[in-house]
Amino acid sequence: MLFGCTAWPAEFAARYRQAGYWSGQTLGDMLRERAVTVTERIAVVDDEHRLSYGEFDARVDGLVAGFRELGVLPRDRVVVQLPNIAAFLEVLFALFRLGAVPVLALPSHRSSEIRYFCEHSAASAYVIADTDLGFDYRTLAAEVTAAVPSLRHVIVCGEPDRFTALEELRRPPGTAPGPAPGDVALLLLSGGSTGLPKLIPRTHDDYLYNVRASAQVCRLGPHSTYLAALPVAHNFPLSSPGILGTLDAGGKVVLARRPAPDTVLPLIHAEQVTITAAVPPLAGVWLGAAAASGHDLSSLKILQVGGATLSTSLAQRIEPTFGCTLQQVFGMAEGLLCYTRLDDPDELRLATQGRPVSPDDEIRIVDDADQPVAPGTPGHLLARGPYTIRGYYKAEQHNVTAFTTDGFYRTGDIVRLTPEGYLVVEGRAKDQINRGGDKIPAQEVENHLLAHPAVAEAAVVAIPDEYLGERSCAFIVPRGPAPTPAELLRFVRQRGLAAFKVPDRVEIVEALPKTGVGKVSKNDLRAAVRQDIPTDTQNASPQHQDAR
Ligand code: OOB
Secondary structure, three states: OOOOOOOOOHHHHHHHHHOOOOOOOOHHHHHHHHHHHOOOOEEEEOOOOEEEHHHHHHHHHHHHHHHHHHOOOOOOEEEEEOOOOHHHHHHHHHHHHHOOEEEEOOOOOOHHHHHHHHHHHOOOEEEEEOEEOOEEHHHHHHHHHHHOOOOOEEEEEOOOOOOEEHHHHOOOOOOOOOOOOOOEEEEEEOOOOOOOOOEEEEEHHHHHHHHHHHHHHOOOOOOOEEEEOOOOOOHHHHHOOHHHHHHHOOOEEEEOOOOOHHHHHHHHHHHOOOEEEEOHHHHHHHHHHHHHHOOOOOOOOEEEEEOOOOOHHHHHHHHHHHOOEEEEEEEEOOEEEEEOOOOOOHHHHHHOOOEEOOOOOEEEEEOOOOOEOOOOOOEEEEEEOOOOOOOOOOOHHHHHHHEOOOOOEEEEEEEEEOOOOOEEEEEEOOOEEEEOOEEEEHHHHHHHHHOOOOEEEEEEEEEEEOOOEEEEEEEEEEOOOOOOHHHHHHHHHHOOOOHHHOOOEEEEOOOOOEOOOOOEOHHHHHHHHHHHOOOOOOOOOHHHHHOO
16 A cells, blocks of 8 residues: 555455455556457547557556656656646556556646646646646646656657657556555546535445446457546546446547547447446437547447436436436546446436445435435435445545545435435535536535635535536625625736636625524535526636637
């Protein structure tokens, strides 16, 4: 294990190994094995590459040698922020093989988030694209390197400017001793509900099990072609079963540079995609476009939808339009994954979020006092199991409340269990906004708003939205003359907050409703939003909306 991480207690680790969940293989070795068994098959396709397993494996080994020569050591943390391109996977597997630990940032993260990830993980390197979607990541890297002393290397895919080009790191394939299967393979980001996002340590053993168990549920094999349309750094497309599941099965991974239907639908046809994943709003957009597009989508067998609540009406339209099976996925980067099964009856596939993937996933549904609720009653979901973490990275204090004393993770989700043992997500107890699958920790945004000299109090809550499910609304009590909403939005953007976290709407109010103990009553705020403010009226400026 890596310092700063909580291991599974010995008796649990022994049990998971004995049951065969933890296979003792590393992710790097998994790819090596495929490169031997299906050398000539196509592993990874992007706009510019079509790499066989043999080629992909050799390119990974070349980068291992390059990273080593640069001075990136086993256990070093490396923040990786790349779009959906083959280089992401080459870097990821090179770091896996080296035993360095990738920290997977999203392309939408900006200086506030990236600086924190680098500082908190004491990262020695940061890997970026030169530009993407008009944004220059080298400018961001210059800002972050100036602020974070541990950061020794910036590696750029594309034009490096004053940094190191990824292409310069390519060497003849070399070998390295490699990590142990119980070591931390990567650090994922939590959706978070507190002031700062948490880092989630996943071991080779636990992550590979998560991937293989998921691949089995989706019946992946060498015939499978997975299309990654969601950002590859996210746990859903990466490992549920996603890219890693497909590579383990010897299938083909197709990386879509953009999730828009004019990219995705032609790719499904051209590459004969069999499975892909979307968050509900994206599934809705694909659905609207698919009916009119005329693209032959008959290769598609499974459309996975998860990350946020899928409405029954959208769920009902997916199978007839795409001619494939809808699979609902309820998961979290911390571990627990629930899937509807491919042969489940309609009522389970369309109206539940599935059941856990492992026979050894333990779930409890409890009340506020951690006591089990009556069967079928909504309650807090707690989870423990062979791939659910026992603690966040370097977050001792937070771990005390985020986990029960017997090691269950408090998911912050409110769920109920159906008689068949399937979960239905009913709501959320955590202070977070789920903006179409993008998670916004309310407190993080509030802290940025409170940094403005004219803001006395700030509270960010979810407001219902027909397209995204939820959007964010910031209630502001001014100090002195009220700032305009546009000024506040400019302010948080300038502080380097990812665009999806910038409030969709700002309401200036005289006071915030308080609970009996003097805390801001977010329930009252949410109720006020529902009653008073029509959800189609946005205070945000048009430029703001365009900025997304
Ligand atoms: C996935 O992972 P995260 O870490 O971005 O977010 C986890 C949270 C859950 O705790 C829940 O609040 C929400 O996202 N969520 C859903 C959901 N799936 C996730 N809420 C309602 N319905 C669903 N189907 O979002 C994630 C990770 C792996 C696979 C799929 C999703």
